[in-house]
Amino acid sequence: MRWPRGVRARLAGALVLLVAATSLVLGVGATAFVDARLHQQALSDAAAQATFDLTVTVPGRQLPDEPTVDDVIRSGLTDTFRRRNVESLIDLGAGETVKSSDALSDLLERLPADVPARVGRGELAYAWLDVGTAPSLVVGGLAPGGDLAVYFVRDVAEISQAVGQLRVVLLVGAAVLILVALVTARTLARGILAPIEEAGRTAERIERGDLLARVPVTSHDEFGTWADRFNRMTDTLADSIRRLEVAQHQNRRFVADVSHELRTPVTALVAEASILREHLDAMPHDTRRTAELLVNDTGRLRDLVEELMELSRFDADAEEAVLERVDLGKLIETVRDARSPKATFQAPAKPVVIDADPRRLERILGNFLDNAREHADDKDVQIELDPSPPDEIVIAVTDRGPGVPEDRLETIFDRFTKVDPSRSGGSSGLGLAIAAEHAALMGGYLQAMDRDGGGLRIELILPKDVARSLPSGDASAT
Amino acid sequence: MDATILLVEDDPSIREVTAIGLRSAGFTVEVAADGRAGLDRYAAGGIDLVLLDVMLPRMDGLEVAREIRRTSTVPIVMLTARADTIDVVVGLEAGADDYVRKPFEVPELVARVRAALRRGSGASSGSGDPAFDGTPLRLGPLTIDLQGRRVTRDGRDQEIALTRTEFDLLVDLARHPGQVLGRDVLLDRIWGYDYLGDSRLVDVAIGRLRAKIENDPSAPELILTVRGAGYKSAR
Numbered sequence: 001m002r003w004p005r006g007v008r009a010r011l012a013g014a015l016v017l018l019v020a021a022t023s024l025v026l027g028v029g030a031t032a033f034v035d036a037r038l039h040q041q042a043l044s045d046a047a048a049q050a051t052f053d054l055t056v057t058v059p060g061r062q063l064p065d066e067p068t069v070d071d072v073i074r075s076g077l078t079d080t081f082r083r084r085n086v087e088s089l090i091d092l093g094a095g096e097t098v099k100s101s102d103a104l105s106d107l108l109e110r111l112p113a114d115v116p117a118r119v120g121r122g123e124l125a126y127a128w129l130d131v132g133t134a135p136s137l138v139v140g141g142l143a144p145g146g147d148l149a150v151y152f153v154r155d156v157a158e159i160s161q162a163v164g165q166l167r168v169v170l171l172v173g174a175a176v177l178i179l180v181a182l183v184t185a186r187t188l189a190r191g192i193l194a195p196i197e198e199a200g201r202t203a204e205r206i207e208r209g210d211l212l213a214r215v216p217v218t219s220h221d222e223f224g225t226w227a228d229r230f231n232r233m234t235d236t237l238a239d240s241i242r243r244l245e246v247a248q249h250q251n252r253r254f255v256a257d258v259s260h261e262l263r264t265p266v267t268a269l270v271a272e273a274s275i276l277r278e279h280l281d282a283m284p285h286d287t288r289r290t291a292e293l294l295v296n297d298t299g300r301l302r303d304l305v306e307e308l309m310e311l312s313r314f315d316a317d318a319e320e321a322v323l324e325r326v327d328l329g330k331l332i333e334t335v336r337d338a339r340s341p342k343a344t345f346q347a348p349a350k351p352v353v354i355d356a357d358p359r360r361l362e363r364i365l366g367n368f369l370d371n372a373r374e375h376a377d378d379k380d381v382q383i384e385l386d387p388s389p390p391d392e393i394v395i396a397v398t399d400r401g402p403g404v405p406e407d408r409l410e411t412i413f414d415r416f417t418k419v420d421p422s423r424s425g426g427s428s429g430l431g432l433a434i435a436a437e438h439a440a441l442m443g444g445y446l447q448a449m450d451r452d453g454g455g456l457r458i459e460l461i462l463p464k465d466v467a468r469s470l471p472s473g474d475a476s477a478t
Numbered sequence: 479m480d481a482t483i484l485l486v487e488d489d490p491s492i493r494e495v496t497a498i499g500l501r502s503a504g505f506t507v508e509v510a511a512d513g514r515a516g517l518d519r520y521a522a523g524g525i526d527l528v529l530l531d532v533m534l535p536r537m538d539g540l541e542v543a544r545e546i547r548r549t550s551t552v553p554i555v556m557l558t559a560r561a562d563t564i565d566v567v568v569g570l571e572a573g574a575d576d577y578v579r580k581p582f583e584v585p586e587l588v589a590r591v592r593a594a595l596r597r598g599s600g601a602s603s604g605s606g607d608p609a610f611d612g613t614p615l616r617l618g619p620l621t622i623d624l625q626g627r628r629v630t631r632d633g634r635d636q637e638i639a640l641t642r643t644e645f646d647l648l649v650d651l652a653r654h655p656g657q658v659l660g661r662d663v664l665l666d667r668i669w670g671y672d673y674l675g676d677s678r679l680v681d682v683a684i685g686r687l688r689a690k691i692e693n694d695p696s697a698p699e700l701i702l703t704v705r706g707a708g709y710k711s712a713r
Contacts, residue, residue: 263559267581268491274583275499302581324677325706334662353706358677 007193012185019181023174027167034166038159039128042137047124050139050152053081058143058150066147072098081152087131091116091149103132104153111151115140119149128156135160195223199230211238256312262305266298273298300428307430311415314437321357321441323467328352328361328385328393335362336383340369343397345383352387356466360438364446367431368397368458376401376455391464398457409448412458432458442466481526481595482506486516486542487557488534496529499584500591513537517545520552527553527595529587532569540572547573551641553594557582570682575643576669577676593670597642617652617711618700620691624649629691643668644687647680651701651711660708684709 061075072078072090078100081088089099089107099105108116111127118125119140126139131153140151198216205213214234215227273295280288280295313319329347336343365383372381376399386394404412411417413436416429436446444462451457483505487493490511497507508525510516513534520528528546532539543554556574558565566577575597578590615622619632627645629638640648646668651659665675668683684703688695700712 263580264489264492268489268495270581271492271495271499271584271587274585275495275502278585306581327706 008186008189011189011192012182015181015185016178019177020174023170023177027170027174030170031163031167035159035163038162039156042154042156042159043126043139046126046137046139046152046154049084049086050124050141050150053152054141054143054150058148063148065145067092069096069098072148077150085155087136087153087155089151089153091151092147093149104151107131107138107151107153111138111140116149119151122146131155192223195219195227199227206234211241252312252315255308256316259305259308259312263309266302266305269298270302304428304430307428307434310434311430311437314434314441319437319441321360321466323355323357325353326356326358326361328354328356328387328395331358331361332365332383332385332395335365335369339366340373340381342379343369343372343381343383345385348385348387352385352393354393354462354464354466356462357438357442360442364435364438364460365395365397367435368460370431371458372397372399372401372456375399380455387464393462393464395460395462396457398451398455400451400453400455403450403454403456404448406450409450412448413446435460480504480506482508482524483527483529483591484508484510484516484520484525485529486510486513486534486539487529487531488512496584496587499588500529503584503588503591505591511535513539513542517542520546520550525552527555527591529555529557529591530574531557532559532565540568543569543572543574547641551639553597553642555590555594566676567678567682570679571686573641573686575641575683576679589670594643596670597646597668615649615652617648617655620648620652620700622649622652631691638690640687640690643683644690647683647687648691648701651709655711656713658704658707658710664708680709 057080058077061077063071063075067075069092072092077090078088078098082100087100087104089097089104091097091108097108099107110129115125115127115138119142122142124139124141126137128135128137130136131138134155134157137154137156138151139154140149142149195215195218202213202215211234214231217224217227217231276291277295280291283291329351332345333347336345369381369383380400382398384394384396384398386396408417413432415433417432418429432446439446439460439462442462443466444460446458446460448456448458483500485493485496485500485507487496487509488511493509493511497509500507508519510519514536516528516530516534517537519525528543530539530542534542539556543556546552546554553576554574556566556569556577557580558569558577559580569577575594576590578587615624620638621630621632623629627642629640629645629648630636631638647664650664650667661677661680662675664680665671665677669675669679684701685695688698688701692698692700702710702712704710
């Protein structure tokens with residue numbers, strides 16, 4: 001489940017980026033706007049105050065014409081201004097000044113050159129500059145009479161303080177917004193991904209074979225539409241699978257019925273042929289050959305019908321393993337003696353005894369030996385019993401026949417497989433498929449490989465603990 | 479051998495060819511086409527062995543076997559459709575001594591019929607044994623009269639009714655007290671199978687025998703199972 005995390009991260013990233021960019025643009029804009037407005041306000045306030053002071057306050061002190069420094073000091077103008085938190089510098093011309101604070105000593109030199117010039121012409125002029133450490137607004141004007149140039153110096157630190165506070169507020173706001181964006185992204189992602197994850201779980205159930213699993217359709221959005229389509233697709237698939245299963249079931253049922261119906265006439269045929277065989281010698285030559293063929297073909301028909309019935313029972317799950325203690329070496333010897341006496345077998349010195357179904361083992365080994373006899377003319381057939389793998393026992397039959405091409409090795413356990421039809425004699429091609437079914441019933445399996453030096457090697461691999469590997473553990477040992 | 483065999487089989491072809499085969503082997507053959515007719519014919523008497531199809535109209539072979547066993551120990555051989563299913567066990571538990579799997583070849587059937595007839599005739603065990611000296615065999619509280627083929631329990635007069643197969647099995651085990659007899663050995667000695675006999679024949683017959691002679695068949699004291707090997711009688 002890697003991709004939901006990806007969607008979550010991408011959604012969160014996008015939202016945070018959006019909020020951050022918006023906050024930045026709005027913050028910078030707001031700060032600049034407020035800053036400009038505050039400066040403008042301060043300036044117009046200062047200008048109005050300066051005009052008032054120059055036209056009302058200063059003339060009100062009734063200074064003499066061409067006042068001296070002492071006159072100005074005595075008039076207390078600077079103290080008056082100072083009480084309003086306005087520092088001031090009064091320029092009497094010819095380098096004589098009266099100032100409310102020593103910090104203003106170099107004010108005139110630091111003012112841009114056009115400010116005193118414009119003041120000299122009788123205009124109001126202003127400049128922003130730092131006085132001491134405080135950012136200040138300097139507004140200058142000429143008092144009536146033209147003797148005194150008065151420069152009002154206002155501390156405007158509050159403006160930058162206010163802007164600074166605004167900036168902090170905006171930053172905190174942005175941080176809060178980003179947090180909100182993250183939470184929103186999480187919630188949104190959960191909302192979007194929850195149905196997707198649910199759909200994922202549904203798909204997993206379907207994968208495991210639960211054809212009834214459906215995605216819940218909980219919304220009318222794109223996802224709801226998708227879920228609906230997905231469910232319709234699953235309906236179609238489930239329907240097809242059910243139809244195929246029914247068809248396969250009917251097919252197998254048909255095979256079972258056919259072979260069952262064939263059994264009675266085949267039983268009669270086999271009995272009849274067996275009597276006929278006893279009397280072959282008494283028959284005229286032509287009739288005798290025909291009768292021989294009839295006897296042989298009856299045998300083939302019998303084998304085919306029996307094998308089909310056997311497979312039908314596996315297909316119908318009507319088979320189960322009946323376990324008892326089995327000495328494998330002894331069992332192999334018995335089957336070998338009965339089915340293929342020329343085959344060589346060396347029983348291990350220590351008996352190999354496991355819980356298994358001896359009838360199924362006999363059938364598997366018998367089919368192995370029949371296969372070897374058909375394809376390799378019974379020559380040089382070898383049976384091996386190898387109990388050395390840790391959890392498994394291998395029973396192998398090897399022959400010196402033509403072997404099987406590598407690309408066909410996989411298929412020799414399929415039904416009706418005849419690798420070389422010209423050599424298969426009367427065989428139906430079902431023997432190894434049946435052996436594979438018997439092996440599976442005991443929790444084992446078959447495998448085929450080339451034998452070194454030509455020929456085929458077929459192995460039965462059985463778990464040492466057959467009982468534990470059975471699905472239901474139905475071990476009815478006697 | 480002029481034994482009379484009752485053949486109960488519903489398919490006319492199988493019935494006819496089987497009868498031909500058995501007659502040419504020297505037997506007298508009576509036939510019946512369904513279970514009810516078979517039972518009636520058996521009741522009429524003179525039958526030495528019953529050859530019984532499992533699937534029969536009117537009354538199936540298992541029921542016929544159970545019905546016959548209520549009154550008789552005559553050898554019964556079942557003709558079963560399948561060798562590797564519960565059918566066989568059910569047939570044996572119903573009282574059959576042996577079974578022949580369909581499709582069968584006539585010589586094979588004749589061999590099974592002969593083996594079943596030989597049991598109890600003295601050829602396979604018991605009185606035919608040259609070492610036989612006429613003294614009855616003992617197994618726990620049982621007295622086995624080999625000549626009269628009678629088994630009695632101490633303190634009771636009534637004979638325990640055993641089929642010939644069960645009797646021979648008991649005699650074989652009782653003669654070798656404490657010695658383990660493998661299923662393959664018993665199959666060979668009692669049923670006449672040299673190889674690849676069906677060991678369920680032995681297991682079911684032992685079960686039926688125990689039901690008749692043991693006090694508690696689920697905790698046998700006379701015939702003991704040796705896991706993975708076979709059976710032995712108590713010493």
